[in-house]
Amino acid sequence: MRKNEIVKILVPAGALGIPYDRVALDAGLLEKPDLIAIDGGSTDSGPFYLGTGTSKYSRSATKTDWAELMDARAKANVPLLIGSAGTCGADTAVDWMLDLTLEIARERGEHLKIATLKSGQDQDTILRALERGAITPLEHAPTVTAETIRETTNIVALAGVEQIQAALNTGADVIIAGRTTDTALIAALPIARGCHKGAAWHGAKIAECGALATTNPNSGVVLMHFDDQGFVITPMADDAKATPYTVSAHMLYENANPYILYEPGGYLDVEAAQYRSIDDKSVRVEGSIWHDTTPYQVKLEAARCAGFQTVSLVMVRDQHYCRHIDAWVDALKKSFAQKALKNGISDVSLELRIIGQNATLGALEQRRHDAVEFGVMAIFTSHDQSRSQEAAKLLNPDLLHLPLTPHEPMPTFAFPFSPPEMNKGALYEFCLNHVMAVDDPMDGFTLEITES
Amino acid sequence: MVLGQEVKKIRSKNAGPFWLTIDIFCFDDKNFQDIQTRLDTDTVARLFQTDLSQISRFDIASLQVIKFSLPRPHIQGTAEDSDMHGASFAVLLEELDLGP
Numbered sequence: 001m002r003k004n005e006i007v008k009i010l011v012p013a014g015a016l017g018i019p020y021d022r023v024a025l026d027a028g029l030l031e032k033p034d035l036i037a038i039d040g041g042s043t044d045s046g047p048f049y050l051g052t053g054t055s056k057y058s059r060s061a062t063k064t065d066w067a068e069l070m071d072a073r074a075k076a077n078v079p080l081l082i083g084s085a086g087t088c089g090a091d092t093a094v095d096w097m098l099d100l101t102l103e104i105a106r107e108r109g110e111h112l113k114i115a116t117l118k119s120g121q122d123q124d125t126i127l128r129a130l131e132r133g134a135i136t137p138l139e140h141a142p143t144v145t146a147e148t149i150r151e152t153t154n155i156v157a158l159a160g161v162e163q164i165q166a167a168l169n170t171g172a173d174v175i176i177a178g179r180t181t182d183t184a185l186i187a188a189l190p191i192a193r194g195c196h197k198g199a200a201w202h203g204a205k206i207a208e209c210g211a212l213a214t215t216n217p218n219s220g221v222v223l224m225h226f227d228d229q230g231f232v233i234t235p236m237a238d239d240a241k242a243t244p245y246t247v248s249a250h251m252l253y254e255n256a257n258p259y260i261l262y263e264p265g266g267y268l269d270v271e272a273a274q275y276r277s278i279d280d281k282s283v284r285v286e287g288s289i290w291h292d293t294t295p296y297q298v299k300l301e302a303a304r305c306a307g308f309q310t311v312s313l314v315m316v317r318d319q320h321y322c323r324h325i326d327a328w329v330d331a332l333k334k335s336f337a338q339k340a341l342k343n344g345i346s347d348v349s350l351e352l353r354i355i356g357q358n359a360t361l362g363a364l365e366q367r368r369h370d371a372v373e374f375g376v377m378a379i380f381t382s383h384d385q386s387r388s389q390e391a392a393k394l395l396n397p398d399l400l401h402l403p404l405t406p407h408e409p410m411p412t413f414a415f416p417f418s419p420p421e422m423n424k425g426a427l428y429e430f431c432l433n434h435v436m437a438v439d440d441p442m443d444g445f446t447l448e449i450t451e452s
Numbered sequence: 453m454v455l456g457q458e459v460k461k462i463r464s465k466n467a468g469p470f471w472l473t474i475d476i477f478c479f480d481d482k483n484f485q486d487i488q489t490r491l492d493t494d495t496v497a498r499l500f501q502t503d504l505s506q507i508s509r510f511d512i513a514s515l516q517v518i519k520f521s522l523p524r525p526h527i528q529g530t531a532e533d534s535d536m537h538g539a540s541f542a543v544l545l546e547e548l549d550l551g552p
Contacts, residue, residue, distance in 0.1 A: 043469050046529040046536045140470050140523040249515050252475045256467040256521035258510055306531065353534065360540045362532075364501060364525060366547060381531050429530050430469040 006227050007190040008033045010236075012072070013220035014210035015039045016065055016082060017057040020220025024236035025068075028221050029076045031236075035168075036073055037185050039208055040097070041084035043301065043430065044254075050154050051303035051428025053092035059100065066097075067104045070174070074110065079168065081175040081185055083159070089179025090154045091120035097176045098450060105452035112173040117163055118446040119178035121155040121300070125444060126436075134437045135300070141433035148431050151304040155432065158299045160264025161200075162441035164188035170449060179301065181263055182208035190226035198288035201268040203231030205261055206250050206285075213250035216240035230286035232278065242283040244275035264299070264441070266292040295437040298444070302432040308385040309424040310392040312378040314399040315414040324404055325354055325374050332376070335398045340391065348382040348391035385423055392421035456546030459487060464542035467521060469528035472538045474545060476518040484516040490550045496520050499544045 010033035013020040041049070045056045055062065066082075073080035086093025094116050105112050127149050129135050135144070142148075149155070156179035165188045167175045177185065186204035191197055203224050206213045210220040219237030233242045251258045251270055261268040273288045321328055329352050336350050355375030358365035378395060382388040399420065401410050438444065456462055460477040467473040476491075478484035488511055497504045502522060510519040525541070526532040535541065 043528070044466055044537060047469070048529070138470075142470075142527065245515070249477075249517070252473075252512075252515070252517060252519055254465050254467050254473065256471045256473050256508065258512065258519060309531075349531075351531070360535055361544065362525070362534055364499070364541075364544060366499075366544065379531070427531060430527060433468070433470050 005193045005195060006225060007193050007195055009186055009189065009207070009224045009226070010036045011186065011207045011210055011222050011224060012036065012038050012069060014208070014212055015041065016069070017062060018210070018220065019218065020210065021237045022068070024219055024221035024240075025072055028223050028236040029072055031223050033076060033078060033223065035079050035081060035189050036069060036076065037081045037083070038069065039084055039182050039185065040082045041087035041089055041093075041179075042182070045087060047303040047428040047430045050088040050090060050156065050301060050430070051305065051426065053088060053090035053154050055086035055088075055093055055096060057087070063100050063104065066100060067108070070101070070104055070108065070110070073173065079173060079175060081164070081168070081177065083164070083177045083180035083182070083185035085176050085178060088154070089119055089156055089177070091118045091178060094118055094176055094178045101174055101176065102450070102452050110452065112452045113171065114450045114452060115167045115170045115172035115175045116448050116450065117159060117167045117175065117177040118448075119156045119159055119180070121157050121444050123149055123152065123155065126155055126300070129436050135434050136297070136437075138433045138435060142431055144432060144434065148304065149302075152302040152431065153305060153428070155300060155302040157436065157444050158264065158301065159445060160184045160298065160441065161188040161191050162265065163445045165192045166442060166447055168192065170447065172449065181299070183261070183263060186224065194228065195226040196228050196230060197290035198268060199229065199231040199285065200226055201261065201263060201290055202270050202273060202285060202288035203233065205268070206233055206247055209250070209253065211235050211237065211240055212253065213247050214240045214242045215246055230284055232282050232284045234282040241281040244277060244283055247283045247285065248273070248275050265296050266290055296441055297435040297437050300432045300434050300436055301430065303428045304431045306427045306429040307381045307383055308388050309427050310380045310385070310388040310421050311424050312392050312395065312399055312421040313416055314376050314420060315373055315416060316376060317373045317414060318411060321404065321411065321413075322371055322374055325357065328402070328404055329354060329376060331402055331404065332378075332395070332398055335402060336395050339394050343394060345387070345391050345394065348380050348387055350391065350395070351379045351381070353377045353379065381427060385425070389421065389423055396420065453549075454546065455487070455491070455548045455550055458550070459483065462542045462546050464538055464540070466524070466528055466538040470524060471521055472524045472541060473519065473521045474542060476545065478516040478518070481513070481516060484513065484518070488518060491518065493520070495548070496545070499548065500525065
């Protein structure tokens with residue numbers, strides 16, 4: 001370990017695609033960072049993106065933001081690193097990001113060395129690992145069988161600092177990593193250069209959402225300083241400050257446990273960490289502890305296709321029906337069950353959600369009130385899109401006209417669209433919350449170099 | 453008064469696809485100590501229709517925060533889930549009446 005090594009990392013935003021302060025980015029470049037690092041994704045937008053291996057952000061918006069960071073990289077003449085590329089970090093999302101990078105480099109007339117680190121896992125490898133007991137469930141993990149694995153459309157392992165360090169060691173100008181832990185892409189370089197491990201991981205957790213740990217979350221840009229005892233966070237926007245409160249409170253964010261963070265190869269404990277202001281906008285943190293664990297484990301994420309959905313929407317404004325909305329929705333369910341039986345549709349499930357009553361919280365909703373109107377959202381789920389659509393068409397006349405009692409005049413409710421049903425496509429589900437033991441951290445990861 | 457009017461802020465958020473975490477930010481030490489004694493974990497378990505053993509509670513005096521983590525009511529993005537980011541669940545605590 002080289003003593004007194006200082007590593008500075010510029011983090012432009014919590015994720016590529018989230019707005020940040022351009023002036024603050026320029027201020028950050030003047031601080032001569034060793035690396036520009038940004039997160040490209042998360043599971044937070046849901047399983048669709050991993051299921052399909054695609055990005056949630058538009059290609060054009062991603063290109064605009066990425067071109068600005070490539071420009072910043074050229075000015076600073078340091079590597080630019082993105083982790084969890086294309087929201088989900090699947091191999092197809094890494095290829096998408098590489099394609100964008102090559103296009104921008106061409107337009108800028110830049111010759112770049114680009115490293116891609118792929119995290120995609122093939123089903124056979126995971127099935128063998130499952131058989132030999134190398135895959136362990138985390139708390140509240142779904143049950144996993146060989147069949148679950150075979151149903152997946154994408155499985156990724158989350159890279160830690162070891163795999164990111166391998167990518168940094170290629171000397172690439174731009175590094176596009178597939179799924180990584182949010183923290184590993186910031187912790188990798190300081191750990192490689194002998195900075196304090198606990199500080200590297202803790203600082204990385206604090207910086208992974210950009211300026212969220214400061215008084216101006218929307219400004220995005222933070223400069224992280226790492227050394228052999230601690231880290232310092234400094235937001236780069238003029239009006240942003242880091243305080244011991246904003247920094248320590250960030251450990252609460254999206255963390256089930258505010259003191260412990262599990263990462264590939266070990267865990268971070270911040271319970272003894274000390275936070276102090278060192279000037280009017282920077283906070284220094286010391287005392288976080290990293291614990292190595294064996295065997296070396298990587299976390300797995302996977303999504304499988306759980307069916308296809310069609311959604312119909314009808315608006316109920318008639319006050320008589322609003323007052324009896326539960327009874328009306330029950331009548332819809334009964335009518336659907338009868339029609340499904342009569343027409344041989346046994347392979348479609350129907351869920352009716354009453355918008356304006358409890359469509360957000362479901363059975364947990366505590367409040368009831370009279371409403372001016374209700375929306376009724378009918379969600380049909382089946383193994384086949386044509387079947388869910390067929391079922392939606394079957395219910396269509398009832399959604400429009402079903403009376404509460406046979407003797408009242410036929411009502412007509414409000415369809416906002418023609419047709420009122422929309423094919424939503426595939427329904428994906430996350431199906432792994434597990435860790436896998438590997439002999440070598442690079443097992444299952446693929447590092448490649450492309451020259452632009 | 454309901455809890456949301458007695459504290460600075462309540463937020464809920466996914467902690468990964470399988471967990472939900474709720475942070476109650478109090479105004480100061482006094483407010484924190486008051487809420488800490490009046491809000492029991494049983495009540496939270498009842499609100500979320502889950503077992504007490506499923507809920508982790510952290511009383512963080514240095515931040516004046518009470519934090520609860522529990523398995524999501526439905527796994528994120530499944531057919532049964534109705535809030536992808538889990539932010540609406542905070543309302544259940546905001547609207548909770550703790551009595552006088």
